[in-house]
Amino acid sequence: MRFAVQSVRSGTLNLFRASKEFGIPRNTLRARVYGDESKKPYQKESILGNNNEQLLAERIIHFQKLGFGLTIRDVRQMAFQFAKRNSIDNKFNEENSSAGRDWFLAFMRRHPQLSLRQAQGISYARAECMNKPMVHAFFDLYEKEADTLSLRCSPQSIYNADETGLQLHLRPGKVIAEKGVKSVLQVTNSERGEAVTVLACCSAVVT
Numbered sequence: 001m002r003f004a005v006q007s008v009r010s011g012t013l014n015l016f017r018a019s020k021e022f023g024i025p026r027n028t029l030r031a032r033v034y035g036d037e038s039k040k041p042y043q044k045e046s047i048l049g050n051n052n053e054q055l056l057a058e059r060i061i062h063f064q065k066l067g068f069g070l071t072i073r074d075v076r077q078m079a080f081q082f083a084k085r086n087s088i089d090n091k092f093n094e095e096n097s098s099a100g101r102d103w104f105l106a107f108m109r110r111h112p113q114l115s116l117r118q119a120q121g122i123s124y125a126r127a128e129c130m131n132k133p134m135v136h137a138f139f140d141l142y143e144k145e146a147d148t149l150s151l152r153c154s155p156q157s158i159y160n161a162d163e164t165g166l167q168l169h170l171r172p173g174k175v176i177a178e179k180g181v182k183s184v185l186q187v188t189n190s191e192r193g194e195a196v197t198v199l200a201c202c203s204a205v206v207t
Contacts, residue, residue, distance in 0.1 A: 001032065008033045046110065047090050047103065048082060056082075057111045061178045067187040069119050069175025076104055108176075115179040119186030155204035165195035 004022040007013040008029065015033070019026040046053050056078065060070050070078070079099035083090045092099045108114055145151075151158055177184045 001029075004029055005032050046107070047088065048079060049088075052082065053107065053110065056107075057114060060114060060176050064175065064177045064181075064184065067185045069117075069177055069184060069186050071173060071175055072104060072116070073098070075107070075176055076100075079103065079107075113179050114176050116174050117177040117181075117184045119173065119175045119177075119184050158204040159201060160204070161199065161201040163197055163199045165197050 001022075001024060004013075004018045004024050007022075008015055008018050013021065015026060015030060018024070019029050022029075048056070056075075060075065063070055076099040077097060080090075080092045080097050082088075083092060083099075090099075092103070108116075146158075149157075175184065175186060
């Protein structure tokens with residue numbers, strides 16, 4: 001189609017010759033050459049409806065940002081439940097109560113802002129602390145203490161330490177997330193399990 005359109009627009013071929021040579025109906029080719037290229041006459045609307053699919057994509061991103069990323073199975077089951085509750089004609093799998101794999105792959109192609117990512121486990125208790133008010137309160141307290149102890153002019157007296165555990169098992173699976181985000185978290189019941197702990201410590205002095 002693209003080469004046929006280019007041939008007509010460049011004047012290499014007229015509409016009739018291009019239609020015959022590339023095997024494209026003349027009316028279809030005329031619409032692509034002279035009409036709105038954003039329109040796709042033969043593209044069917046998705047089973048759930050384009051607006052509903054957009055809302056589903058936004059909900060997936062919302063859950064992922066809260067630390068409750070949805071898996072492929074979750075998304076397929078949500079699509080099935082939505083279609084059933086709204087009496088939408090579909091060919092989803094009634095036995096598994098799930099939309100098909102082909103539908104999911106097409107859904108991901110229609111929404112390139114989504115991608116399949118490996119989630120990083122985080123406990124519910126820690127997830128509760130990851131919010132703006134608590135982070136701002138921490139830095140307000142930190143600045144107050146830094147002024148009280150005159151640490152702003154003594155970076156060599158400021159040390160920071162942090163530890164991280166390398167989990168040997170119980171790793172979360174892949175979830176659907178917004179494309180481009182650096183951190184994809186998945187809330188778990190706990191962060192227990194055999195792990196190797198790494199502790200790093202450094203001062204604020206740049207050497």
